Structures are given as structure tokens and as C-alpha cells.
Amino acid sequence: MNAHPAAIDLARLAQATSPEGLLTGFELKAFPKGWLLSSPDGPRDQVFIVRSGRLRVYLAGENRELSLSFLEAGDIYTTHTPTYVESVAPTELWLMDTRSFARKLATDPSTTPVMMRVLGRLLSNAVTLIEDLAFREVPARLARFLLGLVERRGQAQDQGWLIPLELGMEDIASLLGSTRQTVSALINQWERQGILQRQGRRSLLIRSISALEAQCPGKP
């Protein structure tokens, strides 16, 4: 659910201008905003590392979409999985097809641990999402989402924690597998209860962490 798989040192590494070291064999390409890089039907044979920009990984049903993750600089991904990948901002990628990548792995074992960590991260995220969809209700998912933001990007204030909100209601709903209306209603209800407070359109002030935690059944 959370983005940032293995953003550790790759973010800096990916800033290179020529493919050296771990990047050997990758090819730099740029994409405009709104470009569909991969779909479940199309070929699924690429590995890439994000140099800059922003991508959305999502699934699509009849008349709904479920975002799995947003990828940013330093994130690595493979189109092995039947998902859609779309740039939501101008984006630069280090690209490589999986066949070459497999060869690279076979000859250069130092790449393996990175790849394993990435795949492990992806799997963990997927499992967490499955748990959410199967067991938890929307309020719990939204609460966990907000708590995650506090943890990763929250700024302490005397009134509580300020978190940036670069996503609209619609986008959040899509990340949670819910709808705009439900998410909107929940946030406004919580605001009325004093749990949080809107701070302009693009940020949120969390006034009571514990009240949000109370919405999540059984999470330490």
C-alpha cells in the first residue's frame, strides 16, 4: 500500500547521467505526463528504476480503479505483474527488458539482493492490501493510511501533526479500494468530531493520533 519500495540509496544512484555500476545495461528514457507504460494485456517484460517524476501503478475493473502504489525517484519496479503503470507527471526511467536483466542477474550476483528486497517489499505490500480488502472496513483503512502519512511526512505542531495531502479525495479512495463519497464523508465526520482538521485544500492537521488508532482493530 505504501509507496517507496527500496528507496534507500537507489534514489541517489538513479541520478547518474550514464548507466554505470548497478545501472549497467539500463537505458534512460523520458515520458510525458499521462503515458501508459504498461498494461495487463500488453507485453510485460521490463524492469525499470525511476530517475525522476511520478508513476501510478493500478488495477482496473469494469468501472473502477484501484491504485496499488505511487512510484517516485529511486523506486524500482517490474512489469511482470498484470498491472497498469502510468506516468502522472513527466518522468525519466532507467529501462531494461527482463531477459537481459535475468542474464545480468546470472552473471553479476551483486544485483540479486537488491532485487530480492524489492520483490519482497512488493509482496508484503500486496499481502497487506489483501488483508485490508478482506478483513478491514473503510474507516480502518483510511485511518491507517493517514497514520502512515503522519509517520512518513508528518510535521509536529502544537495543535497536532500536519501532513501534506498531494492527493485528492478521489485518489485516496482509489488507493483504499473505496469511493470518493465514502472517503469524503468519513473525513468530514472526523473533522466534526475534532479528530482532525482541514488546513487548506492540500494539507491536513491530525489532532488526535490515538483516536485514529482506535479506528484500527488490533494493530500495535
Place this chain on the structure above:
Amino acid sequence: MNAHPAAIDLARLAQATSPEGLLTGFELKAFPKGWLLSSPDGPRDQVFIVRSGRLRVYLAGENRELSLSFLEAGDIYTTHTPTYVESVAPTELWLMDTRSFARKLATDPSTTPVMMRVLGRLLSNAVTLIEDLAFREVPARLARFLLGLVERRGQAQDQGWLIPLELGMEDIASLLGSTRQTVSALINQWERQGILQRQGRRSLLIRSISALEAQCPGKP
């Protein structure tokens, strides 16, 4: 959702009695039926290959369980993910901790492709399950489950396809993220409609593949 990740040649390889070749470094262990091998809370640092028996991989919520997969001879798995793993029959495993395994991967690149395939398979299954939970309703999931069985284990008959059903209603429901009652009601409804037919307690005769396919929105 479907079991059998990389059952290709591993099933035979795992029959060995001493750890040679790919099995180098693994340790053979036996478990009785009903043994909990791993849980989201406990240590999650093992890789194993099933030599014989049967394991269930599942998630647990407040008062429900969701089975992710059943593992059988030749299947490989890692407890990296926060899931429960339990033996549902007496089981023999080739075990190894992830640290040693990482070292093995670094020194013996031939293991890497196997591992990548396995992880890829796990990811694909996870994504498919997410799609099901997020977009499809229970009838569609059940229909796809049955169609999968026909494809993998169906025996042609003049009346239709006979499929073995070694799982009870409860187990099937757990695989689909639904309940015993709902699944039972659906199957009996389909029986009344002549789509399928019970054949004793442990097998099912599918009379109309196309009727089942009609239950799945948009799947070629």
C-alpha cells in the same frame, strides 16, 4: 490464488533423500498435521521446499480466515511475507534460513532464476486475488475457481467435465474470501439451473463451461 508455483521440476528434485545440487544447504524436517510453521508475529526468516504433504498459507482477521494458497510437493515458499503457514497433513520440508539462502544466491547464481520465477508467481497470484476482492463479486470468483479446476484437473465425460473436490464448502469459501453459506447457496442454485451437478461428496460434474464463463465479467 492457484497453488503450484514452479512445480515444474522441483517436485521430482525434492524427492531426493540427501541435500544435493540445488538442495545443497537445505535441511530436511518433518511436521505432523496441524503444525503452525510460521505466523505474522513470529520470526519470518525461512525458505522451504515441500518434499511431501500439504500446507495451507493464509491470513487471519478478527473472526475470519482467507486462504492464499495450498502448497504441495515441489512448491517453494518463503516466510518473508506476513502470513500464517500451517500443515494440513503430515509434511516433509527442505528448510533453510533466509540469511544462508541469500549467501547461497550470491555465490551460486544458478539458483536465482528459480527464485525469481517463484516470487513472480507469488506476486501474480497476489495481484489476481486483489483484483478479485476489489472488483469481482462472489459468483464470479467461484466460477473462476471452478473453471481453474476444470483446466488443471478436469476429466472429460460425455455429460461434461468431472472435477475432484478435495475441499469442503468452508475451505472453498475461505479461498474466495467469502462464507460457507454464500458458496453453498451459489452451488446449489447452479445445480438447479443445470450448470453443474454434484457427484457424491467429493466431486463435481460441470455440465456447461460456457454458463460458468458467463458469470465472469470480461475474461477471455
Place this chain on the structure above:
DNA sequence: TCCTGTCCGTCGGCCAGCCGACGTTTCAGG
């Protein structure tokens, strides 16, 4: 043969949350 445990079929009540609809707020570009 009966008894007892396990599984299956079916019903009615109930509710989370999806959907459509419509009004209101926000904001960028003229």
C-alpha cells in the same frame, strides 16, 4: 443398530458502503 460429530442447505434479518444526483466551494486563466 443407535449415537455423535461433522458437514451441508436454507432462511430472514441486517448493514456497510456503492451509486446517482445535485448543490457548493475552490481556483486558474482570461
Place this chain on the structure above:
DNA sequence: CCTGAAACGTCGGCTGGCCGACGGACAGGA
């Protein structure tokens, strides 16, 4: 300072499917 489009807030109706409950069917044990 307008203005149109995009995003947000809120309402009511509707329904898939969960839950509890209960009775029947089919074992295996004694």
C-alpha cells in the same frame, strides 16, 4: 474581477453478502 471546470459535501435509495440459527444428511465408533 468574472467564469467555467474541477473538486468537494451530502443525501437517499438500494443491494450484496455476512451472520446467526436450525434442521437434515452422512459418516465412523461402539
